[in-house]
Amino acid sequence: MSDARLNQSAKEIKARAAEWLERQERPDWSPADQAALDQWLAQSTAHEVAYVRLQSAWERTERLVILRPLAEAKSAPRRISPLLMRVAAAVALVAMLGATAAYFVLQPRDRTYSTAVGGRETVTFADGTRIELNTNTVLRARMTTDQRIVWLDKGEAFFRVKHDATHPFIVMIGAHRVTDIGTQFSVRRGKQNVQVAVTQGRVTFDAPGIASQAALLMQGDVATASAKSMTVVRKSESALNDELGWRRGMIVFRHTTLAAACAELNRYNRVKLVVTDPDAASRTIGATFRTNDVELFARVAEVALGLHVTDRGDEIDISR
Amino acid sequence: MADTPETNREAAGTKMTVRETRAWFVREVLPLEAMLLRYLRHNWRDKSDIEDLLQDIYVRVYEAAKKEIPAAAKPFVFVTARNLLINRVRRESVIPIEAVADLDALDIAIDAPGPDRAAVARDDLRRLQIALDRLPPRCREVVVKRRIEGLTRREIALAMGITEETVSAHLTDGMCALADFLYGDERP
Numbered sequence: 001m002s003d004a005r006l007n008q009s010a011k012e013i014k015a016r017a018a019e020w021l022e023r024q025e026r027p028d029w030s031p032a033d034q035a036a037l038d039q040w041l042a043q044s045t046a047h048e049v050a051y052v053r054l055q056s057a058w059e060r061t062e063r064l065v066i067l068r069p070l071a072e073a074k075s076a077p078r079r080i081s082p083l084l085m086r087v088a089a090a091v092a093l094v095a096m097l098g099a100t101a102a103y104f105v106l107q108p109r110d111r112t113y114s115t116a117v118g119g120r121e122t123v124t125f126a127d128g129t130r131i132e133l134n135t136n137t138v139l140r141a142r143m144t145t146d147q148r149i150v151w152l153d154k155g156e157a158f159f160r161v162k163h164d165a166t167h168p169f170i171v172m173i174g175a176h177r178v179t180d181i182g183t184q185f186s187v188r189r190g191k192q193n194v195q196v197a198v199t200q201g202r203v204t205f206d207a208p209g210i211a212s213q214a215a216l217l218m219q220g221d222v223a224t225a226s227a228k229s230m231t232v233v234r235k236s237e238s239a240l241n242d243e244l245g246w247r248r249g250m251i252v253f254r255h256t257t258l259a260a261a262c263a264e265l266n267r268y269n270r271v272k273l274v275v276t277d278p279d280a281a282s283r284t285i286g287a288t289f290r291t292n293d294v295e296l297f298a299r300v301a302e303v304a305l306g307l308h309v310t311d312r313g314d315e316i317d318i319s320r
Numbered sequence: 321m322a323d324t325p326e327t328n329r330e331a332a333g334t335k336m337t338v339r340e341t342r343a344w345f346v347r348e349v350l351p352l353e354a355m356l357l358r359y360l361r362h363n364w365r366d367k368s369d370i371e372d373l374l375q376d377i378y379v380r381v382y383e384a385a386k387k388e389i390p391a392a393a394k395p396f397v398f399v400t401a402r403n404l405l406i407n408r409v410r411r412e413s414v415i416p417i418e419a420v421a422d423l424d425a426l427d428i429a430i431d432a433p434g435p436d437r438a439a440v441a442r443d444d445l446r447r448l449q450i451a452l453d454r455l456p457p458r459c460r461e462v463v464v465k466r467r468i469e470g471l472t473r474r475e476i477a478l479a480m481g482i483t484e485e486t487v488s489a490h491l492t493d494g495m496c497a498l499a500d501f502l503y504g505d506e507r508p
Contacts, residue, residue, distance in 0.1 A: 009371070
């Protein structure tokens with residue numbers, strides 16, 4: 001029996017656990033910090049129990065944000081200056097020529113990585129570049145001494161690219177192209193569009209069919225390109241963190257319609273949520289869920305929104 | 321640069337038991353906290369011991385669960401509580417014996433119906449609202465900004481004109497108070 005209370009009161013241990021929990025949420029939380037926390041937890045069961053108790057209560061508050069109406073201003077679309085676009089186009093062109101030249105010199109071997117529905121996987125390459133694959137994703141990579149190209153055939157991925165000025169890192173999404181300039185960003189391939197979000201550094205985003213449309217995206221930019229147009233909005237650090245919640249296994253909804261929220265959860269789960277009437281579909285929610293917690297989502301819809309939930313096995317119907 | 325990447329899969333098979341123990345503890349034991357506190361307050365004279373007693377019970381229950389998850393959480397938790405109190409009484413002979421006269425109330429506590437899940441979920445929403453409202457104003461503002469508006473520590477500090485350290489202090493206070501409200505049913 002560990003008798004840590006002889007040295008420290010329950011109150012002191014609780015305060016210490018809260019400090020760990022708070023620090024853990026900071027963006028600069030490092031593997032060394034995690035190791036220190038693990039060590040503290042292993043020191044005594046009293047530590048572990050206090051931590052688990054606080055963490056679960058804190059997580060519950062995250063789930064229940066649905067209580068509060070959110071009055072968040074929408075970020076306004078930002079126009080990209082023509083000069084920036086020209087600079088970006090030039091950079092992208094240079095990058096493309098480099099890649100083409102390398103193609104003939106080397107006989108490259110491509111590797112394919114994929115995840116199933118609900119899956120998540122991290123791939124680390126020899127150059128230090130890391131790619132995190134979200135649910136239901138297919139990605140091919142050609143990482144050689146001369147070129148670094150990946151094709152996102154399906155799904156979504158987050159890229160942490162080791163910068164190498166002579167070998168730009170290129171992501172192809174169909175005919176769209178993202179070229180990094182030393183950075184972290186995510187790319188999501190939808191049915192109708194491609195979305196690129198930059199969390200650090202800069203990338204150029206090249207959309208075909210629209211003349212000189214290469215856009216230089218800076219930190220915080222989220223670009224959405226369809227076949228005919230591209231919009232860019234600047235988002236706050238926390239809003240971007242929310243969009244990338246899947247990296248922590250979470251989905252964050254803010255003012256999201258029930259229809260959109262269900263579609264998002266359905267990306268991660270075999271059991272599909274179906275909203276059967278338009279009135280229920282247009283209700284909005286703000287809440288955070290684990291990507292696999294369909295059951296909790298259904299319960300919140302039932303209890304908090306007062307909707308009717310019917311479990312049909314492979315499908316959960318939500319109606320008024 | 322070679323093209324031989326390493327693949328790190330997320331699933332960690334060996335951690336499963338830790339995760340299971342934690343999940344069981346959160347799901348089965350923590351919801352009993354309010355009932356357990358009432359039991360302790362009823363049966364223990366020195367109220368300043370209660371928090372440490374609660375922790376000791378949790379430690380014993382948790383360590384037992386690490387070896388094997390008890391079939392029924394509630395009887396297990398309350399029997400652990402009773403044994404702990406009896407041991408304490410024996411050890412600290414200063415405590416008058418009347419202190420544990422009501423230990424038989426245990427059976428009543430075990431037999432009382434557990435909260436049903438739908439009611440708990442409904443209750444959760446209301447209780448969280450109440451818990452939030454009970455936090456000191458500045459603390460509540462920080463918690464709402466962090467938890468509901470999703471701001472970072474730095475953004476909160478800027479918005480409220482306080483240092484990041486103060487934001488952290490409010491957050492840790494808020495975490496402790498919210499856990500006490502949500503599990504311990506603390507009411508002023």
